[in-house]
Amino acid sequence: MASSPAQAREQIRSYLFEMLIPTPPNAWPSDEADLFENGLDSLRLMQLLTFIENDVGVRLPDEEVTPDRIGSVKSIVEWISRHRAN
Amino acid sequence: MFESLYHLLEKAALRYPDRPALRFADQSLTYRDLGDRSRRLAALLMENGAAPGQRVAFSFTKSIDAVLALFALIRTGATYVPLDPTWPTERVAMICDDAEISLWVGSRAPIGIKRIRASIVSNVECDAIALSSADRCPPATGDVPPPQRGIANILFTSGSTGRPKGVEITTESLIHFSGWVVEEFELTNEDRIANHAPYNFDLSTLDIFAAVGAGATMVPVPEKLKMFPYQMAKYIADHRITVWYSVPSALIMMQLRGKLAEHDLSALRHILFAGEVMPKPALQAIARGIPHTEYANLYGPTETNVCTYHRVTADDLACDALVPIGRPISDTRLWLLDNQGNARDIRKNGADGGELLVAGPTVTRGYHGDSELTARRLVPAPDGLGLAYRTGDRVHARPDGVLLFDGRIDRMIKCRGHRIEPGEIEAALSAHHAVKEAAVIPLPDPVFGNRIKACIAPRDGATLTDAEMIAFCRERLPTYMLPDLWQFYSALPRTDREKVDLQALTQ
Numbered sequence: 001m002a003s004s005p006a007q008a009r010e011q012i013r014s015y016l017f018e019m020l021i022p023t024p025p026n027a028w029p030s031d032e033a034d035l036f037e038n039g040l041d042s043l044r045l046m047q048l049l050t051f052i053e054n055d056v057g058v059r060l061p062d063e064e065v066t067p068d069r070i071g072s073v074k075s076i077v078e079w080i081s082r083h084r085a086n
Numbered sequence: 087m088f089e090s091l092y093h094l095l096e097k098a099a100l101r102y103p104d105r106p107a108l109r110f111a112d113q114s115l116t117y118r119d120l121g122d123r124s125r126r127l128a129a130l131l132m133e134n135g136a137a138p139g140q141r142v143a144f145s146f147t148k149s150i151d152a153v154l155a156l157f158a159l160i161r162t163g164a165t166y167v168p169l170d171p172t173w174p175t176e177r178v179a180m181i182c183d184d185a186e187i188s189l190w191v192g193s194r195a196p197i198g199i200k201r202i203r204a205s206i207v208s209n210v211e212c213d214a215i216a217l218s219s220a221d222r223c224p225p226a227t228g229d230v231p232p233p234q235r236g237i238a239n240i241l242f243t244s245g246s247t248g249r250p251k252g253v254e255i256t257t258e259s260l261i262h263f264s265g266w267v268v269e270e271f272e273l274t275n276e277d278r279i280a281n282h283a284p285y286n287f288d289l290s291t292l293d294i295f296a297a298v299g300a301g302a303t304m305v306p307v308p309e310k311l312k313m314f315p316y317q318m319a320k321y322i323a324d325h326r327i328t329v330w331y332s333v334p335s336a337l338i339m340m341q342l343r344g345k346l347a348e349h350d351l352s353a354l355r356h357i358l359f360a361g362e363v364m365p366k367p368a369l370q371a372i373a374r375g376i377p378h379t380e381y382a383n384l385y386g387p388t389e390t391n392v393c394t395y396h397r398v399t400a401d402d403l404a405c406d407a408l409v410p411i412g413r414p415i416s417d418t419r420l421w422l423l424d425n426q427g428n429a430r431d432i433r434k435n436g437a438d439g440g441e442l443l444v445a446g447p448t449v450t451r452g453y454h455g456d457s458e459l460t461a462r463r464l465v466p467a468p469d470g471l472g473l474a475y476r477t478g479d480r481v482h483a484r485p486d487g488v489l490l491f492d493g494r495i496d497r498m499i500k501c502r503g504h505r506i507e508p509g510e511i512e513a514a515l516s517a518h519h520a521v522k523e524a525a526v527i528p529l530p531d532p533v534f535g536n537r538i539k540a541c542i543a544p545r546d547g548a549t550l551t552d553a554e555m556i557a558f559c560r561e562r563l564p565t566y567m568l569p570d571l572w573q574f575y576s577a578l579p580r581t582d583r584e585k586v587d588l589q590a591l592t593q
Contacts (some may be wrong), residue, residue, distance in 0.1 A: 046343075
């Protein structure tokens with residue numbers, strides 16, 4: 001069962017800033033912040049995609065994984081939402 | 087063979103003036119343009135202090151300006167010191183100090199680096215001299231003969247003492263190596279050679295200098311695409327790349343998430359990989375995805391550039407044995423050091439294995455400003471001809487003389503092709519006031535070689551979190567050195583001899 005957009009946002013933020021790029025709670029970047037400038041690299045991106053597939057419950061086609069879509073929490077959530085709508 | 091690196095470009099500009107030297111995204115540059123513009127830029131650099139014997143910071147993401155600046159610097163005879171633009175300021179400042187750098191050329195300004203006196207920045211927003219202003223410079227007069235045997239560049243790699251160490255790469259090494267590549271892989275001016283590795287990585291010297299040596303087209307891979315396997319495979323197809331050279335993890339990512347079958351990769355003649363062990367199952371899967379291409383494993387620590395290689399055969403792909411590191415490249419001599427420190431002939435004592443010792447034209451002259459480390463790692467060659475580099479890699483030879491890699495004799499970790507000294511990360515962790523003791527260990531990963539686990543014992547009464555530690559480390563270490571996993575202990579486990587029990591930490 002796929003998460004709702006609000007749930008997906010929370011799941012992705014927690015995974016990113018608690019697991020992938022542990023960040024003190026008062027210093028979590030905004031939803032618009034550039035994730036590449038906040039420590040997202042190739043290894044962590046692969047882990048994030050696996051997390052979105054397994055835990056958020058949305059299978060994202062490889063060809064759609066682009067810098068625009070994965071650049072911020074906001075763009076990831078929008079992308080996931082569009083996918084669910086289709 | 088070419089006399090100097092700049093002659094590579096001069097000759098290509100004379101022979102193939104209208105051929106594309108460089109294609110990047112939707113831009114391109116002919117060899118005539120690359121020659122002319124880098125010559126004018128060299129004049130600007132010389133006005134700002136670039137000269138033989140001087141070291142100049144070179145801090146670029148992939149761009150046409152980067153290649154222009156690189157050849158301009160080579161023309162001035164200065165030594166270029168590639169610095170990754172994403173490295174933290176503290177690390178860059180340390181390197182600029184150690185290399186005594188006062189001139190900076192880059193795609194970003196040297197913010198916060200005090201010792202830089204002049205900077206030339208290619209991004210006009212940075213309120214500095216744009217590289218394009220070089221077009222307005224008068225043509226350089228007279229022919230500045232580049233030094234024949236100088237240090238071409240210094241590549242800084244992880245240092246076990248907590249300070250990066252600078253490997254001095256000679257002009258001779260790069261000329262010899264690029265000449266060997268052009269011959270071995272029969273490169274021509276029809277080739278299009280991708281440049282995937284960053285400039286501070288020795289792999290990039292093949293992409294740049296072998297391309298120019300052959301009059302081929304360099305095709306830098308935009309930095310952001312490198313994290314996106316499908317986009318990277320598409321880039322190879324769109325640009326009709328004929329030669330690809332990267333660390334194994336980039337290829338493995340493309341195989342896993344690049345949908346190789348959807349792309350027309352028919353132009354690819356050679357896939358070369360280096361930097362860490364390519365797992366055989368991964369190579370087999372890649373070769374099923376791109377079946378018509380020839381594969382080769384190139385081996386060598388930064389200190390030797392590439393010193394051995396192995397062309398992958400159908401027999402290799404059909405068996406499960408490790409991918410060999412192969413045989414020496416031209417004019418390179420190899421020995422094995424046994425447990426007593428005696429140099430052995432590989433052909434006679436290969437099966438016993440030992441630490442690989444390398445001598446030849448691609449071997450470094452030493453570590454910048456560190457004669458003690460240089461003396462430890464560069465020892466008199468057993469045949470009496472110059473110095474040989476102790477690689478720290480354990481290898482053994484098959485009966486046919488082909489070498490196989492068996493691991494390290496020390497704790498160095500390979501992660502996405504980067505070499506990481508646990509000591510450098512441990513030094514960064516220990517700099518935190520609440521850390522009593524820290525140890526770093528590798529955890530094997532099927533795609534990325536290794537992941538890094540940090541094991542920390544806080545001082546009595548202190549509590550630490552992974553979030554706090556990672557924020558602290560990001561000020562000090564490049565992203566690829568940040569630990570992926572964190573574990574906190576009341577005290578680190580000990581062996582019988584009271585050393586930290588690294589084996590127990592893997593549990």
